[in-house]
Amino acid sequence: MPIPDSLKRFPIIEATYNVLCNFGRLNLPAIPPEKVVSLYEDIVIPMAPPLSADLDAPSADFFFLLSLARTMKPRRILEIGTFRARTTCALKLNCPDATVVSYDIAEIESPYRSRVQKLPGVDLRLGSFADAGRVLFAEEKYDLIFVDCSHTFDDALADSRIALQIVSPSGFIVWHDYRRNIPVTHRIRVPEALDRIVAETGRAVYHVTGTTCAIHSPTSIAQAAK
Secondary structure, three states: OOHHHHHHHOHHHHHHHHHHHHHHOOOOOEOOOOHOOOOOOOOOOOOOOOHHHHHHHOOHHHHHHHHHHHHHHOOOOEEEOOOOOOOHHHHHOOOOOOOOEEOOOOOOHHHHHHHHHHOOEEEEEEOOOOHHHHHHHHHHOOOEEOOOHHHHHHHHHHHHHHHHHEEEEEEEEEEEEOOOOOOOOOOOOHHHHHHEEEEEEOOOOEOOOOOOOOEEEEOHHHHHHO
């Protein structure tokens, strides 16, 4: 259960809670981002209010994802979890020749969505990603898949299973929010879902150091990790 509000004002209790409730959760082997990506100084970052940090990915995660996209030059990109479409917009701006498909169950109006809707090669799909398997399996595979939707165990596991079936042989899957839970929630279950994926499939999945991202590639990542 989340820590009660009445106890949050005691730092030692909150610190103890963090240790006990997150112990043994982050089990993936680590890989430095520079083993996977080239660093770009000219990455395009779309900005629009509100700029609240809790609404979008942290800067380190954002830069890693976009650097990966620039490094691999994907033809087809899939995002699971459009939200305000800031990441959708950023991926398209940094990979203008790519087709970008993004799924979400809700349509949230934002300056990013308004902008990205006008760009060619962007397909914003409204509906459940987990229910879209039949459509996705019939499509050409994706070179880069970014999983950032529901973070419950069941949803993260279901999304991951589909992603592993539709990523191209030389492509990459990036999961967001591979991180500790904070005292107010136990809803971040991406670590547990990825532990299950590794156990089920034997696939190599890595935590990208300095970020809350995890990454898998069918062919490329194992060599880079050596």
